[in-house]
Amino acid sequence: MKCDALSKLLPGSQVYRPQTTSYVDRIKSYFSVSAALEPWCIVLPPATEDVSIVMKTLTAHQCPFGIQSGGHGLFPGANSVRNGVTIDLGNMNTTTYDIESKTASIQPGCRWKWVFETLAKYGVAVTGGRDSDVGAGGFILGGGNSFWSASHGWACDNVANFEVVLADGSIIQANAKENVDLWTALKGGSGNLGIVTRFDIKERG
Numbered sequence: 001m002k003c004d005a006l007s008k009l010l011p012g013s014q015v016y017r018p019q020t021t022s023y024v025d026r027i028k029s030y031f032s033v034s035a036a037l038e039p040w041c042i043v044l045p046p047a048t049e050d051v052s053i054v055m056k057t058l059t060a061h062q063c064p065f066g067i068q069s070g071g072h073g074l075f076p077g078a079n080s081v082r083n084g085v086t087i088d089l090g091n092m093n094t095t096t097y098d099i100e101s102k103t104a105s106i107q108p109g110c111r112w113k114w115v116f117e118t119l120a121k122y123g124v125a126v127t128g129g130r131d132s133d134v135g136a137g138g139f140i141l142g143g144g145n146s147f148w149s150a151s152h153g154w155a156c157d158n159v160a161n162f163e164v165v166l167a168d169g170s171i172i173q174a175n176a177k178e179n180v181d182l183w184t185a186l187k188g189g190s191g192n193l194g195i196v197t198r199f200d201i202k203e204r205g
């Protein structure tokens with residue numbers, strides 16, 4: 001029923017059901033077989049507004065859910081759920097760079113190799129992952145020990161702004177001026193405080 005509701009409300013999103021090729025492929029995308037639980041369905045929202053609809057729908061149904069970005073969490077329950085729905089951010093995988101503000105905007109489903117490939121075109125980098133396949137979402141929200149951490153701190157220390165979808169579906173920004181408590185708490189807060197749909201990070205200089 002929850003999966004039917006998601007399919008109806010999210011025509012632009014993909015909702016994958018068990019025993020389909022797409023579903024099995026996403027289950028295979030987990031780094032750890034222990035973490036690769038099989039949910040009722042997997043929803044892949046393409047944009048922040050769709051994540052908001054997913055959150056409103058799941059909370060209205062009091063439906064358990066997991067959040068997956070790059071899928072490198074190792075233990076069962078880290079990033080998926082057996083009796084519930086997995087929100088897979090794998091289709092939100094774009095990185096952009098603003099030359100004027102020297103800020104990279106990174107979606108959570110990016111793997112670090114994609115982030116660095118994009119930034120290399122501008123001759124810049126950020127305090128990102130050391131393993132090219134790890135996802136930006138879990139890495140930054142868990143702290144993030146980068147090759148540049150000795151000089152520039154944890155990856156999370158360099159986040160100027162988080163775009164976040166809260167449990168009630170509202171879309172907010174958390175930075176040094178707005179929602180400052182959340183901005184601070186997300187620096188190591190993992191998936192406990194909302195779904196982060198964009199990280200704005202200063203280039204490492």
Ligand SMILES: Cc1cc2nc3c(=O)[nH]c(=O)nc-3n(C[C@H](O)[C@H](O)[C@H](O)COP(=O)(O)OP(=O)(O)OC[C@H]3O[C@@H](n4cnc5c(N)ncnc54)[C@H](O)[C@@H]3O)c2cc1C
Pocket residue numbers: 031066067068069070071072073074078079089108129130131133134135136137138139141142143144145146190191192194195196197
């Ligand atoms: C081979 C390998 C190499 C690694 N190398 C390093 C390293 O060099 N430095 C380092 O610091 N760590 C490293 N790690 C650890 C890695 O950073 C963490 O496992 C990280 O959580 C993986 O992020 P992910 O997005 O790939 O994983 P996921 O499993 O998708 O996410 C991890 C956790 O974050 C939550 N989460 C993910 N995205 C969001 C989001 N957008 N909003 C809210 N919650 C979210 C998930 O629910 C889950 O609990 C490594 C891990 C592996 C397996």
